[in-house]
Every structure is written in C-alpha cells, then in structure tokens.
Amino acid sequence: MNSLKVYSMASDPIYIGTGGYTIGRVDNTIVRDPITRLPKIPGSSFAGTMRFYSTLKLQSAFKEGYRKDPNSRREKDINELFDKPEDWMKYEGNRWSLMKCAGQDDKPNEYYEDLEKMNATKSGHCSHCIVCKTFGYSKDNKSQQGIAFFSDLNIIFFPVYTRKGVMWITSKQLLEFAGIILRDIESPQGEQVFVISRKDEKNTINLGWLNLPYITKNYPIEDELQEDIKKYIQNKIVLVPDDLISHIINSNLEVRTSVSIDPLTGAARDKALFTSEAIPRGTIFYGDIRLMERPVSNDMPGLSLVEAMIKDASKYYESFGIGGMVTRGFGRMKVFI
Numbered sequence: 001m002n003s004l005k006v007y008s009m010a011s012d013p014i015y016i017g018t019g020g021y022t023i024g025r026v027d028n029t030i031v032r033d034p035i036t037r038l039p040k041i042p043g044s045s046f047a048g049t050m051r052f053y054s055t056l057k058l059q060s061a062f063k064e065g066y067r068k069d070p071n072s073r074r075e076k077d078i079n080e081l082f083d084k085p086e087d088w089m090k091y092e093g094n095r096w097s098l099m100k101c102a103g104q105d106d107k108p109n110e111y112y113e114d115l116e117k118m119n120a121t122k123s124g125h126c127s128h129c130i131v132c133k134t135f136g137y138s139k140d141n142k143s144q145q146g147i148a149f150f151s152d153l154n155i156i157f158f159p160v161y162t163r164k165g166v167m168w169i170t171s172k173q174l175l176e177f178a179g180i181i182l183r184d185i186e187s188p189q190g191e192q193v194f195v196i197s198r199k200d201e202k203n204t205i206n207l208g209w210l211n212l213p214y215i216t217k218n219y220p221i222e223d224e225l226q227e228d229i230k231k232y233i234q235n236k237i238v239l240v241p242d243d244l245i246s247h248i249i250n251s252n253l254e255v256r257t258s259v260s261i262d263p264l265t266g267a268a269r270d271k272a273l274f275t276s277e278a279i280p281r282g283t284i285f286y287g288d289i290r291l292m293e294r295p296v297s298n299d300m301p302g303l304s305l306v307e308a309m310i311k312d313a314s315k316y317y318e319s320f321g322i323g324g325m326v327t328r329g330f331g332r333m334k335v336f337i
C-alpha cells in the first residue's frame with residue numbers, strides 16, 4: 001500500500017453542505033467530524049471530484065474526432081488517439097473511456113465481456129479505463145473496488161484574524177492527526193496559547209473576538225511542512241489547547257447571508273433570507289490517498305500511472321473547486337500531492 005500525502009489550501013471559502021440542518025442562526029450548515037465537531041471535506045467529495053477531473057483531463061486530451069466517437073478508438077494505436085499523451089493516458093484501457101466514467105454509473109447492470117459488442121455511447125462506466133480502475137465500478141456480473149482510497153481532508157491550520165495580522169491556529173492533536181509528531185512539544189494549557197517564533201516574547205493575542213495570553217515557543221513545526229504550505233504560514237503559527245481549537249474554529253467560520261431570487265420575476269422572494277456557513281479562504285487541510293497494489297495479471301494500471309493522473313487532475317481544483325455554491329465564488333482550492 002502506497003500513500004500519497006495531500007495538503008490543500010482554500011483559495012475561496014469552501015461550502016460542503018449537510019443538506020438541511022439548521023444550527024443556531026445558520027440555515028445551511030457544513031459537514032463536520034462527529035467527534036471533534038471540526039468542519040471537514042469528506043473523502044467522498046474529494047474522491048468524487050477527483051474522478052470527475054481525471055475524466056475531464058483524459059477526455060479533453062483526445063483528438064477531436066476520437067472524443068466524439070469512442071467506437072472509432074478501438075483499432076487505433078493508443079498514441080495516435082491523443083494530441084499530446086501523458087504516460088498515464090497511454091494505458092491500454094483508456095481507448096474505452098467516456099465522459100460518463102466521471103459520474104455515478106447509470107447502467108450498473110450491464111457488463112461487456114465482449115468489448116466488440118459494446119456500444120460505447122450507450123454504456124455507463126466503461127470499466128476498462130484508468131479512471132474506472134482507479135475509482136472502481138460495478139456491473140452486473142463483475143464489480144471492482146478501485147485502487148485509490150481517499151481520506152477526508154481535515155483542517156490542520158486555520159486562519160484567524162489577529163492584531164498581528166492573519167495567523168494560522170493549530171493544536172498538538174491536529175498536528176498529530178496529520179502525522180506531524182514532535183516528541184518535545186507540549187500542548188498549551190488552560191487559556192494560554194503558544195505563538196511559534198524564535199523571539200522570546202509574552203503578551204496577549206486576539207484570535208477573532210477571543211483575547212488570550214501567549215508565550216512564544218521555538219517549535220520546529222514548519223520544518224515538517226511541505227514548501228508550498230510553509231511559505232504561506234511561516235512565522236504565523238499559533239498553537240492552541242486541544243480543547244479550545246474546535247471552539248475557535250467554529251466561531252470563526254465565514255457566515256454569509258443571501259437572498260433567494262424568484263427565477264420568474266428576478267426579484268427577491270419574500271421571507272427568502274438565508275445564511276450559509278463556510279470554511280474560510282486560507283484554511284489548510286491535510287489528508288491522504290492510499291493506493292492499493294494489485295496483481296499485474298489483473299490488468300490494472302501501474303501505481304505510477306495512477307499517481308501521475310491524480311497529480312494532473314489535482315490542478316483542476318484551482319479553477320473548478322469542490323463542494324457547493326462554486327458558481328458563487330466558493331470552493332476553489334490549491335491541492336498539493
């Protein structure tokens with residue numbers, strides 16, 4: 001089992017709704033971890049979007065004619081099908097790939113044992129391409145679990161406005177969840193927090209509306225981080241007690257008020273004011289993608305191809321995002337694999 005570490009940073013607020021619960025003043029609430037109460041991006045959303053973007057990348061690389069007529073791809077040399085094939089695109093089964101491989105299978109009960117009889121435009125998942133092999137598919141007489149398993153993306157650093165500018169809070173436990181285990185660091189106790197810095201200082205710091213005493217600690221947390229993430233939060237980390245982190249994060253989420261628009265009149269509907277909460281821009285998440293080695297005889301793509309596909313597909317999150325309300329400026333994030 002190989003594991004790819006994933007860091008991501010929200011470049012827009014991120015909204016992944018629970019569909020219907022109202023908590024306090026918020027109508028549209030976001031998904032939270034049931035134990036920690038911390039907002040998160042569920043692994044299912046992460047995997048679903050990754051599947052879509054992988055398919056999009058593959059389909060857009062086909063030459064015009066082959067994109068339109070999947071049946072014409074069968075006899076061709078795989079290299080000929082693409083304008084500029086990346087290595088993972090040359091995987092033999094990709095000649096069967098369809099845009100439909102992106103979504104949920106709309107025809108799970110048909111399986112084409114005999115490829116020649118398949119009418120590509122009418123089937124659900126093709127079950128042969130690298131996307132189907134990576135993310136899994138199921139058909140009547142055959143179902144196959146994917147190669148890739150996506151964890152939730154959990155918050156590891158959360159931006160909070162302070163007198164010192166924006167600082168990113170975390171806790172010893174959040175770092176440990178992300179595999180950053182530093183033996184010689186203590187967790188702050190009570191209401192005290194640690195500002196991570198080389199300078200020796202003590203004072204108070206406001207984390208949102210909460211004013212707390214701090215002392216500085218020279219903990220090597222940044223050394224454990226990937227360069228892309230490190231450059232944003234260098235000298236701006238605040239370690240807070242584990243029992244305070246959920247409270248601070250939940251009271252510093254972005255809450256937006258919107259109005260439902262009547263599609264016929266274009267005017268606001270009566271009593272149509274609603275509020276939505278979202279994970280703010282600048283939040284940094286951590287997760288992983290595990291890749292399961294399968295016997296070669298199983299006709300599976302090699303893990304290096306799968307990894308290359310995931311890295312290519314990850315770039316789409318910067319423009320198309322994840323979660324709800326993406327057409328209203330939500331959801332874009334940078335993903336670092």
Ligand SMILES: [Zn+2]
Binds near residue numbers: 098125131
């Ligand atoms: Zn497919």
